[in-house]
Amino acid sequence: MLPSDHPTIATGGVGVLLVNLGTPDAPTPDAVRRYLAEFLSDRRVVEIPPIAWKPILHGIILRTRPAKSAHAYAQVWTDKGSPLAAITAGQAEALQARLGDGVKVDWAMRYGNPSIPSKLQAMKDGGCERILVAPLYPQYSGATTASVMDSLSAALGEMRWQPAVRTLPPYYDDAAYIDALEEDLVAQVAALDFVPEVLLLSYHGMPERTLHLGDPYHCHCRKTSRLLLERLQHRLPGVRVETSFQSRFGRAKWLEPATETVLAAEAASGTRRLAIAAPGFSADCVETLEELAIRGREVFAEAGGERYAVLACLNDREPGMVMLETLVRRELGGW
Numbered sequence: 001m002l003p004s005d006h007p008t009i010a011t012g013g014v015g016v017l018l019v020n021l022g023t024p025d026a027p028t029p030d031a032v033r034r035y036l037a038e039f040l041s042d043r044r045v046v047e048i049p050p051i052a053w054k055p056i057l058h059g060i061i062l063r064t065r066p067a068k069s070a071h072a073y074a075q076v077w078t079d080k081g082s083p084l085a086a087i088t089a090g091q092a093e094a095l096q097a098r099l100g101d102g103v104k105v106d107w108a109m110r111y112g113n114p115s116i117p118s119k120l121q122a123m124k125d126g127g128c129e130r131i132l133v134a135p136l137y138p139q140y141s142g143a144t145t146a147s148v149m150d151s152l153s154a155a156l157g158e159m160r161w162q163p164a165v166r167t168l169p170p171y172y173d174d175a176a177y178i179d180a181l182e183e184d185l186v187a188q189v190a191a192l193d194f195v196p197e198v199l200l201l202s203y204h205g206m207p208e209r210t211l212h213l214g215d216p217y218h219c220h221c222r223k224t225s226r227l228l229l230e231r232l233q234h235r236l237p238g239v240r241v242e243t244s245f246q247s248r249f250g251r252a253k254w255l256e257p258a259t260e261t262v263l264a265a266e267a268a269s270g271t272r273r274l275a276i277a278a279p280g281f282s283a284d285c286v287e288t289l290e291e292l293a294i295r296g297r298e299v300f301a302e303a304g305g306e307r308y309a310v311l312a313c314l315n316d317r318e319p320g321m322v323m324l325e326t327l328v329r330r331e332l333g334g335w
């Protein structure tokens with residue numbers, strides 16, 4: 001017999017937790033400082049021994065960067081908050097509608113709020129005994145995918161009664177992803193009021209050293225570009241497709257070519273009409289809406305470019321949601 005004060009326990013449910021990088025709670029220097037302090041203290045992100053990195057982080061970076069970054073965030077902030085959080089929430093809502101009531105869909109951020117541990121516990125408390133954790137990074141990197149796994153393991157380490165967990169593998173070469181990008185990019189290019197000479201595929205950068213240490217990120221990005229190129233050369237004949245890496249951080253050498261170098265070089269060598277897309281980002285964020293759409297535009301124009309368009313990420317629109325539903329249903333198989 002159960003004691004009469006035994007709590008009611010919800011059981012038997014299946015959950016899907018979408019995870020993205022994280023974003024500040026507000027576009028202010030204080031909120032950005034809190035976010036960057038957590039993000040840039042992750043040894044998966046900055047692989048410099050803490051004894052050398054901490055004085056630089058706390059003595060220089062967290063004193064100077066928050067004001068600059070807050071200005072960038074302020075330019076893209078929406079009435080629903082940070083674009084990255086608002087769009088990720090939209091993806092979770094749209095996926096919930098597609099999967100129906102048999103599965104509980106929620107979302108979390110690796111840094112900032114809502115956190116992975118808080119959402120994992122809430123899903124477990126809500127009866128999810130099986131949870132698929134889906135990092136929304138098509139290309140694997142230690143700084144992103146592995147860091148989500150670290151946070152997940154640490155959260156599980158604090159739980160007495162753990163759910164069973166599965167994780168979504170990187171999907172950089174998955175037909176569902178390439179199909180979605182092909183359909184979406186072709187439609188967005190067709191809707192422009194100019195025909196681009198170049199479509200630049202810009203991925204978030206990483207220190208070049210990570211490639212030599214065995215991180216597959218660079219190879220994953222290159223393979224996504226190659227597979228997309230195979231499709232786009234038929235769908236967008238005459239448009240030259242190039243690849244670059246954006247958002248350099250710090251003094252070390254990063255993956256090349258750098259997006260802003262390519263933008264300037266293209267304009268300088270005569271390209272007048274250019275469209276840019278960021279296939280490695282599942283959702284538009286400060287890196288696409290500010291770095292590419294505002295600063296990238298200036299770089300291209302200053303070097304002589306005339307027409308410039310930033311294509312939207314897959315976000316929570318139809319092609320991206322078809323892809324997410326396909327990937328998630330596959331991973332939920334047997335549950």
Ligand SMILES: C=CC1=C(C)c2cc3[nH]c(cc4nc(cc5[nH]c(cc1n2)c(C)c5CCC(=O)O)C(CCC(=O)O)=C4C)c(C)c3C=C
Binds near residue numbers: 022045082281284
């Ligand atoms: C898509 C994959 C990403 C990789 C790989 C990545 C690596 C990486 N990033 C930094 C430093 C910063 N990134 C910042 C923002 C940011 N990064 C990603 C994704 C990847 N980062 C996203 C989706 C975002 C946007 C977040 C948002 O709130 O909109 C920032 C903050 C912004 C700024 O101050 O410039 C920093 C800093 C490093 C060092 C790194 C690899 C080692």
Ligand SMILES: [Fe+2]
Binds near residue numbers: 204247
């Ligand atoms: Fe980043």
Ligand SMILES: [Fe+2]
Binds near residue numbers: 247286291
């Ligand atoms: Fe950036």
